[in-house]
Amino acid sequence: MPYDPSAFPPFAVTVDLVVLTVRRHALCALVVRRGESPYQGRWALPGGFVRVDEDLEDAAARELAEETGLRVQDPGSGSVGAHLEQLATYGDPRRDPRMRVVSVAYLVLAPDLPSPTAGGDAHSVRWAQVDTLLEPGDGTEGGGDRPVPLAFDHDRILADGVERARSKIEYSSLATAFCPPEFTVGELRRVYEAVWGVALDPRNFHRKVTGTPGFLVPTGGTTTRQGGRPAQLFRAGGATLLNPPMLRPEI
Known part of the structure; x- marks a missing residue:
């Protein structure tokens, strides 16, 4: 037909x-x-x-x-x-x-x-x-x-x-899309906190993101834009999938 x-x-x-x-x-x-x-x-x-x-x-x-x-x-x-x-x-x-x-x-x-x-x-x-x-x-x-x-x-x-x-943002590096080209772990943590609507433990978060292969790459620089001591700057790594994932806390 x-x-x-x-x-x-x-x-x-x-x-x-x-x-x-x-x-x-x-x-x-x-x-x-x-x-x-x-x-x-x-x-x-x-x-x-x-x-x-x-x-x-x-x-x-x-x-x-x-x-x-x-x-x-x-x-x-x-x-x-x-x-x-x-x-x-x-x-x-x-x-x-x-x-x-x-x-x-x-x-x-x-x-x-x-x-x-x-x-x-x-x-x-x-x-x-x-x-x-x-x-x-x-x-x-x-x-x-x-x-x-x-x-x-x-x-x-x-x-x-x-x-x-x-x-x-649990299983991918998409959270870095909310960040400038160079950012601190603290700035990345605040992205997760804003998107998920929860408070995260700074030390645990730092350990997880810096220990996840391919997630973050140190730039060699530091910044004091958040106040306090100089904080290390990172850029997004090449990983698209995070292993292990950043699991969202249960509210």
Whole structure:
């Protein structure tokens, strides 16, 4: 039986971005306030529709730049770039009130990123602590730093992205994506503490990360940027999988 495209209803494809960084020792996500309907005025993850002639990753990078002014740099360029990976695909027929829309979500991790600049169809943009964003909302603007509930199914996408980050730093070197090119063991420990939301014993942590083959490489330098005595500087090693893994403490 010949293929008949008209027998299938059309639908659109979007990309949504879970952009995570550590700011002031807290795990934060990038959110934009929508300037257009649907959900005008509601906070959402940055993202948008994929163009007809556009690759998915190109669309993700474009939407990030258009809506926030941030750019995902090429790690092969020699500069510090953000970690970008495809997270999951979301296709509930009711996830977008405009039409049938399938979203391909991406996870972006990077060191302490600058304050973003709103653009595109975003009315405003901000960093917000993940714990605040994932709190149940009541549909109204909350007090303090608490935003309105996320638009579409972005609360689910954000939760999935955060859990992906929390689980992957157990068995991979992904935690170093939150660090500058050279960092101390203390700075790396604070990344784990921010992502996992727990306090870790400094001595045990130091022993584990420096004793894991291929995880960290000494640079030969030291720093006093954290105060106190000079601390040894490291860079990420070549290992992608950690053996033994850094198991997440039970809360």
